Amino acid sequence: MTDLTFSTGIVALDEVLDGIHPGDNIVFQVDDIEDYTPFVHAFCIDNEKEKRPLIYFRFAEHVWLIPENIKAEVFHLHPDKGFEHFIDEVFTVIEQYGRGACYVFDSLSELAVDWYSDRMVANFFMLTCPYLFDFETETYFALLRNKHSQYTVSKIYETAQIILDVYNEENRIYLHPLKVWKRYSSTMYMLHVWKDNKFVPLMKSAETSEILTKYAQPWVDFTTKIQDIWSKTFNQAHKILDEIRAGKGVSADVENLEERIIRMMLTRDPKLFSRVKQYMNLEDLIEIGRRMIGTGLIGGKALGMLLAQSILKDSDSKWNERLEQHDSFCIGSDVFYSYLVINNCWWKRYKIRKTKDYSDLAAQAREILERGKFPEDIIEQFKNMLSYFGQSPIIVRSSSLLEDAYGNAFSGKYESIFLANQGPPEKRLKKFTEAVRKVYRSTLSDKALNYRLRRGLLDKDEQMAVLVQRVSGSRYGDLFYPQLAGVG
Known part of the structure; x- marks a missing residue:
């Protein structure tokens, strides 16, 4: 050579x-x-x-x-x-x-x-x-x-x-x-x-x-905070919303900004995009952004839930009173991608997309996903979210990009984990991160991969967001019960 x-x-x-x-x-x-x-x-x-x-x-x-x-x-x-x-x-x-x-x-x-x-x-x-x-x-x-x-x-x-x-x-x-x-x-x-x-x-x-000294050095100057494109976009949105509420003239193109936020956070699918534009305004988009951990898309399940709420409220004002206030959080799809990369799992997933004989590769990848580490800044956001929920029971739900999309339900293919969310903060954080790992792991389960293969989706860009919801119900003594339960 x-x-x-x-x-x-x-x-x-x-x-x-x-x-x-x-x-x-x-x-x-x-x-x-x-x-x-x-x-x-x-x-x-x-x-x-x-x-x-x-x-x-x-x-x-x-x-x-x-x-x-x-x-x-x-x-x-x-x-x-x-x-x-x-x-x-x-x-x-x-x-x-x-x-x-x-x-x-x-x-x-x-x-x-x-x-x-x-x-x-x-x-x-x-x-x-x-x-x-x-x-x-x-x-x-x-x-x-x-x-x-x-x-x-x-x-x-x-x-x-x-x-x-x-x-x-x-x-x-x-x-x-x-x-x-x-x-x-x-x-x-x-x-x-x-x-x-x-x-x-x-x-x-x-x-x-x-x-x-003429140039900002953010890594040594704590007063210098660099904003990425995500932060800049939402800061601009907040500023415009404040101007609208104050009755001031808005110089920015609000419609263009709304479309940008929809594409960066909710969907890039043309059918869903038009629906979101019809039923969600800038204030709705900002509210979703406030409850994002990391960046990226929120996935099909989370979008479906939020869009359904908006459609109901638009159809009849009574739903504003009857629907429980939404306070769910979404872990953006970029967090999943970063998790794959920093834990050296991306290449195995990449090879799985290129072959039909993926059984051994998938098993190796699942093992990595089950014990991987999260970026430190994401862990801090997990802690803040759990502090917000306190000791309310929560459910950690899959919300992939293809899930609940047009033509692809993925019913039962990905994990959702119920957490009692009890104990000191360290214990609750440990249980929560384990639950997120299980959701990530389920993206490479045999049933999920076989479903994608049968439907010609194996080589599609499937990323996993996570929806974290407070369980609806009330506490009775030491027990917690939902107000209503059933199986459809």
Whole structure:
């Protein structure tokens, strides 16, 4: 097997980084995509000179990144078709070109817009970066600075081989290496300035501080809180609703905002989308968002329940008095996806989707799902939700994207777990996380997979949200009884 050699195309940058290694994934954090472009151009020119295969993944609306007259294989991707479709397209190309290829990606920040989720950008990177590394490629990524949650930035930081902060200050380019895997020099992690065709380390502390203090550093400054696209959207919605209630003129396009929230949280199915638009307003959408844990879609069962309530209330005002106040919580589908990724179960699920002989793989995956860990920020939200419910009995219910959808009931295929929800907070949290794991585990049960296979849904993007409901009833002494029970 021949040795692979790579370069950034900028000799001075290669020197700062002590060379480029096969498998390096290089992330440029920039304020503007224009600051990423010169590095991409140098990389592309060097690849053409050295006759390395160059592949460009085009999916964003920003400027075209490949220089004119440079030969590159361009693949136009479609993030709006969903995460699974997008990553399938990327992995197919990586497998096609194999070892030693070079890749340029558009800005990762654009994916958050199409997926309505910062967390899914992190999931994409945590899956794609190691895959590229295994094929000994060299790959360029861009990330817009201070546009993403600390969770997403930290996951990208942990996974990439090289992280470079790029600053453009009064048309002078500054470079600050934040991570260079398995390499070190006495000046590597210093701030560098581009001068006389070299990256020169700034030796005077005054010069360094003069540049860096102009930029927000959210990981060291607790007063700086970066909002992801989810938080920004709901903050905008709250602001508009306050303006409407105050009788002020609303400058924003309310209908467009409602449609965006519906797509990011409720449904992307055209039939359901029109129903939701008809019966839910901005206030309804904000109320659902207030009871979300994580991000993503709430799934078919949760949407069906909420939509049915809205239709009833719209049909007759008496239902406003007769229906019990909704105070359920939804664990977004992105949490399930993150759970798969951080517990190294995604690849098994990916292979299950590609084969009909999935029995052994599914058994291995179920074992992982039953003992996996949740992200710390999600655990904190679980604790807050359980504090809200107190010691009321709750039921933890599956609410997958395909469940209770048009033509696919999935009746009895996924788990729902009743919890008495008694005892100290630590015990209740333990029981609750076990219940969520059981719901996640049921997505790969034999009966669920066989049902999906029979209905031609095995390769569809099936994600699991979770609906957490307070059990309706009353306490009598030490016992709790529902007001009414029955089997239909």
